[in-house]
Amino acid sequence: MLKWCTYCQEFQGEVPPFDTLASTHGICQNCVPHAEHLTSRELLG
């Protein structure tokens, strides 16, 4: 899967399973300080 930062939309790289190009969202280290108020549920939305 392709992982994107849900906060800045920056591409984070590929994560398992590698046989699909579907996208998933997480948060990059740069955005963690700016998104502390968000819950993991919101981030993974």
Ligand SMILES: [Zn+2]
């Ligand atoms: Zn980010």
